[in-house]
Amino acid sequence: xxxxxxxxxxxxxxxxxxxxxxxxxxxxxxxxxxxxxxxxxxxxxxxxxxxxxxxxxxxxxxxxxxxxxxxxxxxxxxxxxxxxxxxxxxxxxxxxxxxxxxxxxxxxxxxxxxxxxxxxxxxxxxxxxxxxxxxxxxxxxxxxxxxxxxxxxxxxxxxxxxxxxxxxxxxxxxxxxxxxxxxxxxxxxxxxxxxxxxxxxxxxxxxxxxxxxxxxxxxxxxxxxxxxxxxxxxxxxxxxxxxxxxxxxxxxxxxxxxxxxxxxxxxxxxxxxxxxxxxxxxxxxxxxxxxxxxxxxxxxxxxxxxxxxxxxxxxxxxxxxxxxxxxxxxxxxxxxxxxxxxxxxxxxxxxxxxxxxxxxxxxxxxxxxxxxxxxxxxxxxxxxxxxxxxxxxxxxxx
Numbered sequence: 001x002x003x004x005x006x007x008x009x010x011x012x013x014x015x016x017x018x019x020x021x022x023x024x025x026x027x028x029x030x031x032x033x034x035x036x037x038x039x040x041x042x043x044x045x046x047x048x049x050x051x052x053x054x055x056x057x058x059x060x061x062x063x064x065x066x067x068x069x070x071x072x073x074x075x076x077x078x079x080x081x082x083x084x085x086x087x088x089x090x091x092x093x094x095x096x097x098x099x100x101x102x103x104x105x106x107x108x109x110x111x112x113x114x115x116x117x118x119x120x121x122x123x124x125x126x127x128x129x130x131x132x133x134x135x136x137x138x139x140x141x142x143x144x145x146x147x148x149x150x151x152x153x154x155x156x157x158x159x160x161x162x163x164x165x166x167x168x169x170x171x172x173x174x175x176x177x178x179x180x181x182x183x184x185x186x187x188x189x190x191x192x193x194x195x196x197x198x199x200x201x202x203x204x205x206x207x208x209x210x211x212x213x214x215x216x217x218x219x220x221x222x223x224x225x226x227x228x229x230x231x232x233x234x235x236x237x238x239x240x241x242x243x244x245x246x247x248x249x250x251x252x253x254x255x256x257x258x259x260x261x262x263x264x265x266x267x268x269x270x271x272x273x274x275x276x277x278x279x280x281x282x283x284x285x286x287x288x289x290x291x292x293x294x295x296x297x298x299x300x301x302x303x304x305x306x307x308x309x310x311x312x313x314x315x316x317x318x319x320x321x322x323x324x325x326x327x328x329x330x331x332x333x334x335x336x337x338x339x340x341x342x343x344x345x346x347x348x349x350x351x352x353x354x355x356x357x358x359x360x361x362x363x364x365x366x367x368x369x370x371x372x373x374x375x376x377x378x379x380x381x382x383x384x385x386x387x388x389x390x391x392x393x394x395x396x397x398x
Contacts (some may be wrong), residue, residue, distance in 0.1 A: 010130050013123060015352045018332070021339040022350050031347040032339065033382035035370045038173065038320065042238040042290055047278035052271050063267040066259055067093025067246070071273045074280030075231070075246055082205075084218040086248050090255055093268045097203050097232035097245035101167075102128045103261045104199045104228045104247060107254060109134045109164040115199075116158060116166045118149060120323060120357035120364055122173045122201070137163065138359040143325050143367070146314035147175035149183045152190065159194050166191065169201035170215075171208060174357050174369040175323050176298075176316025178208050181215045188223045196226065203232040203245075204319040206287045209295050212317050224250040235320075237279045238290075242272040294320050297372040297379055304383035305370075308390055310398040323354050323369050329395040331355065331368045342389055349382045349389070366397070 015037055022032050066072070072091045079086055094100040101124065109115060111133035117125050119138040126136050137158050141147040149155070166187055171178045191198050200217040208214045217227045232245040249255055298315075301322060305311050310327025328334040332353035342348055354367035372379060390396060 006131055006133065010127055011123070011356060013127070013356070015123065015356075018335055018339070018350070018353075021336055025339045025343075025348060029346060030339075030343050033347065033349045033374060033378055033385065035372070035374070035382060036335075036350045036352040038235065038371050038373060039240055040235065040238040040320070040373050041375060042293065044238045045279055045282050045286060047281065048237070048239060048242070048275035051275045051278040055271060055274050060270055063270045063273055065262040065265075065267055067091070067262075067268060068270075068273045068277070070277045071244075071280070074277050075248070078280050079218070079248065082216065082218075084216065084248075086250070089252060090248060090250055092247045092255060092258060092262055093273065094245040094247060094262070095265070095268050096234065096243040097201065097230050098124060098128070099265075100230040100232075100245045100247045101125065101199065101201065102132075103258050104197075104230065105129055105134055105165075105167075106132055106261060107258050108197045108199075108228075112162065113164045114160070114162045116155070116163060116196075117359070118147075118168050118172075119359055120147070120174055120354055120367075120369075121167075121359075122169055123356050125167055126359060134164075135162075136359045140360055140363065141175070141177075143312055143314065143323060146317075147172060147177040147323070149179065149186070152186050155186075155190060156194075159190070159196075163194065163196060165197035165199055167199040167201070169204065169319075171204040171318025172321075173201075173204065173319055174321045174352070174354065176319045176321045178212050178214060178318035181213065184215045184217060184220070188217065188220045191223050191226050197228060198223065198226060199228045199230060201230045203230065203235055206236055207291060207294055207320060208318045209291070209298060210315075210317055214318075218248070226251065228254070233276050233279055236287075237282065239276070239279060242275060244268065244272050244276040294372070296376060297374070298322075300376060300379045301370055301372045301383060304380075304387070308387050310390070310396070320372050321369055322372070323357075323367050325367050327390060327396050327398040328366055328393055329397060331364075331366055333395065334389075334393055335368065337393060338389055342392065344385045344388055347381070347385060349385050
């Protein structure tokens with residue numbers, strides 16, 4: 001039987017495709033420190049579980065396609081605290097931020113169109129785009145520059161008549177970059193000049209360090225008709241398994257059209273929405289404590305990387321990731337070696353090879369994303385193991 005070109009051309013997840021090697025390592029009795037996936041170990045606020053336990057309807061019914069009114073209202077209040085005012089019909093609930101990204105791409109781009117994305121980027125941007133025959137056009141950012149954006153002129157050089165939008169995460173996954181207000185304004189100006197949408201993936205907005213200021217595209221009045229904000233409870237409230245995301249936009253015609261997609265998949269799970277309503281009532285003290293915890297972990301990882309010969313990375317300032325250049329021939333081969341052939345007293349580490357986070361062939365081959373989502377003791381141990389591994393790896397480049 002012949003499968004579609006869409007599915008065969010779609011890349012595997014660079015984050016998840018090496019999981020079988022980790023499973024095999026564990027079957028051999030190894031302990032694996034997982035630095036490969038953004039699964040926080042922070043406790044989910046208990047209000048989510050309590051709301052689900054207290055759900056007392058006799059029938060578990062379909063929810064509204066656009067999402068429960070209570071959850072939409074909770075998200076409206078959340079944005080209002082951040083200076084953004086949305087009406088009820090300007091927010092849609094989705095099955096995680098992933099569905100929000102997919103729906104946004106479907107709504108604004110036709111097959112053969114292009115979307116600009118700063119690379120390295122969240123790998124599913126490429127997966128979702130290719131699944132609907134939309135092409136990712138990369139804006140290459142460099143580790144040496146802390147993965148900040150290149151000049152406006154450099155970005156203009158990759159814009160053409162097929163370009164429909166700029167898609168980016170801020171703070172950045174996988175890089176941990178926090179774009180400056182000037183960078184955000186530059187992209188806003190490009191959106192106006194070239195009639196582009198901006199799909200702003202802002203799921204890590206609470207995770208900003210070193211006293212930096214986070215600037216949302218939703219704060220820029222003059223482009224509000226072309227901004228699509230993608231959001232999620234997964235990382236903000238450490239509720240990845242709930243799969244609750246959202247799309248917010250002041251462009252009512254766009255939202256009316258995306259609602260068709262929401263109707264087509266019927267609804268987002270009812271119980272998860274019940275729990276999410278309570279999450280959006282969480283006190284700011286929760287975020288303060290979580291932010292401080294991630295900041296400590298960030299420093300452990302960054303400072304450890306600075307002691308490893310041949311490793312290059314700038315200090316990440318947001319989210320809970322860092323991309324590091326490693327002194328290895330191939331980061332994916334290195335990760336497989338870590339899991340298959342290496343251990344320190346029965347322990348090893350797993351990271352995400354970064355090549356799959358790029359659209360430009362050949363880039364990221366010697367880079368890996370590290371997610372600092374483990375507790376301080378485990379992170380310290382994992383960094384010690386990584387340092388030894390880099391010294392012993394047979395195909396190191398220094």
